[in-house]
Amino acid sequence: MLITQQPVFRRFWYPVIPINQLAEGPKSFTLLQQKIVVWLDAEGKPAAAEDRCCHRTAQLSLGKVVDGYIACPYHGWQFDGCGTCVHVPQLTENEPIPQTYQVKAFHCAERYGYAWVCLDEPLIPIPEIPEASEADFRQVHEFYEPWKVAGLRVMENELDLAHPTFVHTTTFGSADHPIPDDLKLTETEWGLHVFGVLGVVNPELQQQNLKMENRDTVRTLDMDWYMPFTIRLRINYPNGLSHIVVNTMTPIDDGTSQMVQFALRNDTEADTPAADVIAFDRAVTLEDKTILESTDPDVPLRAALEQHMMTDKPGLVMRKKIAALLKAHGEVEQTRHIHRMGDLEAERLSLEATVSAGRG
Numbered sequence: 001m002l003i004t005q006q007p008v009f010r011r012f013w014y015p016v017i018p019i020n021q022l023a024e025g026p027k028s029f030t031l032l033q034q035k036i037v038v039w040l041d042a043e044g045k046p047a048a049a050e051d052r053c054c055h056r057t058a059q060l061s062l063g064k065v066v067d068g069y070i071a072c073p074y075h076g077w078q079f080d081g082c083g084t085c086v087h088v089p090q091l092t093e094n095e096p097i098p099q100t101y102q103v104k105a106f107h108c109a110e111r112y113g114y115a116w117v118c119l120d121e122p123l124i125p126i127p128e129i130p131e132a133s134e135a136d137f138r139q140v141h142e143f144y145e146p147w148k149v150a151g152l153r154v155m156e157n158e159l160d161l162a163h164p165t166f167v168h169t170t171t172f173g174s175a176d177h178p179i180p181d182d183l184k185l186t187e188t189e190w191g192l193h194v195f196g197v198l199g200v201v202n203p204e205l206q207q208q209n210l211k212m213e214n215r216d217t218v219r220t221l222d223m224d225w226y227m228p229f230t231i232r233l234r235i236n237y238p239n240g241l242s243h244i245v246v247n248t249m250t251p252i253d254d255g256t257s258q259m260v261q262f263a264l265r266n267d268t269e270a271d272t273p274a275a276d277v278i279a280f281d282r283a284v285t286l287e288d289k290t291i292l293e294s295t296d297p298d299v300p301l302r303a304a305l306e307q308h309m310m311t312d313k314p315g316l317v318m319r320k321k322i323a324a325l326l327k328a329h330g331e332v333e334q335t336r337h338i339h340r341m342g343d344l345e346a347e348r349l350s351l352e353a354t355v356s357a358g359r360g
Contacts, residue, residue: 001126001152001301001322002254003228005034005334007327011123012228013107014250015114018144022046022115026070028061029115030252036106037061038115042068046115047081048108054085054101054111081104085200112143112246114260124190127226131244131264131305138272140263142281147289150297151229151249151257152322156315157292158231158247159223161196167291170199171284181218185313192321194314225318227325229257242266245281255297261285298336301326 003009008033016029017038026039028051037051037060049070051061058074061100067076069086078087083105085097111126131137147154157163161180164173177199181260185197198219233245244264249257263277300306301323303316307321326333 001250001299002008002334003150005252005330006280006326007120008123008331009251010034010119011121013109013116013118013124013126015112015124015248016048016117016250016258018141019045019046019110019113019114024064026065027060028059029117029258031119032251033253035059036117038108038117039070039259040068043083045081046108048106048115048117049079049081049083053077054103054105060103075106077101079128080134093136096227096350105222112262113139115185121206124227124239127230127232129232129246129264131140131242131248131266137242137244137264137276138268140265140277142263142278143261143285145206145259146252147249147257147259147293148255148297149257149289149292149295150255151251152299152318153249153292153295153297154249154259154288155225155229155231155318156312157288158233159192159194159225160311161198161221161312163291164198164200164308166286168284171218171280171287172229174199174201179311183311185317187317187321188224190227192225192314192317194221194225197222223314225314227291227321229351240266243277259285261333301333305307310344323331 014031016031017027017195021027022038022040026037029036035051036048038048039045041047049060051059053060053072053074055072056070056074056078060070063073066078071078071081076089077085080086083103085101088097088101091097091174107122109126111118112129112132116126132139141185159281162178162190165175165178167173180198182195182198182296186193199216200219201216217237220236221304222236224232229251230244230248235243242265245261246264247261250260251257265277301317301319308316323333
């Protein structure tokens with residue numbers, strides 16, 4: 001599936017820029033191949049628009065924010081969060097600004113410390129992460145970086161409890177537990193809930209982070225997938241600690257995603273410094289990144305185009321639900337796999353025709 005060729009994905013929210021970065025000035029981002037500019041308005045709320053001035057197409061992100069308006073770096077035209085031009089320095093005070101002086105604006109909101117953007121009319125709200133509003137949990141911002149991988153590959157990986165033994169060999173993967181002890185799936189309207197139990201190893205850094213001296217332990221996992229590319233992974237340990245990873249793979253283009261990840265924990269900085277939490281999760285994500293960036297970003301929704309096993313059930317449900325989403329919005333899956341199948345069929349027919357002609 002080539003996501004940039006499926007318009008329905010423009011109707012979901014994605015985190016694009018950490019709010020603290022916008023304090024420095026406007027920032028550019030490419031979301032689903034759409035170049036956007038994001039800035040803070042006069043009330044300190046994020047706003048987003050096409051990163052292209054309607055006058056002479058200069059990048060607005062190269063400009064500056066003036067009284068909450070984004071000012072074009074080329075001729076100083078200023079636009080508000082709705083894309084309306086509010087000031088043209090070249091007009092006299094009594095001259096009205098033509099209504100055609102507009103740039104395309106997008107839905108934009110702040111949540112969890114990030115500016116989230118939706119390029120079209122939203123189908124559903126920004127994913128609700130309950131622990132983010134609970135007093136017992138603190139938030140640790142972890143990673144904001146581009147990965148050369150399709151978001152769906154990462155979503156499947158997060159719910160794949162067979163890969164830790166082979167991928168996470170230096171962090172938590174256990175050779176004694178190549179499959180989960182338990183795996184249950186419950187579909188939701190816009191996603192999937194997965195319950196799993198997995199035996200893991202507990203290396204020295206993680207022993208410090210978890211305040212557990214055991215060399216081996218068990219992870220009880222409550223995992224939620226929010227369509228299309230957000231995962232909430234709650235890991236519960238026997239000592240009562242909960243470590244929650246929230247990961248969104250914001251699509252830049254068909255083969256690149258912006259990895260946005262933060263953690264939520266029911267302990268304190270005094271218990272476990274954020275730097276130590278990040279250090280362990282960094283090691284885990286780099287193990288994943290190496291493998292995931294080697295995969296084909298064109299993830300086929302048709303199950304027959306790849307092989308599967310029991311622990312792939314969550315990923316297969318994801319593909320089924322996305323296929324249903326496309327169908328509900330009158331879309332046909334766009335994928336190189338279908339093109340390749342067409343080429344092979346054409347070759348077969350050509351070969352048959354050649355053989356038939358030879359016989360004649």
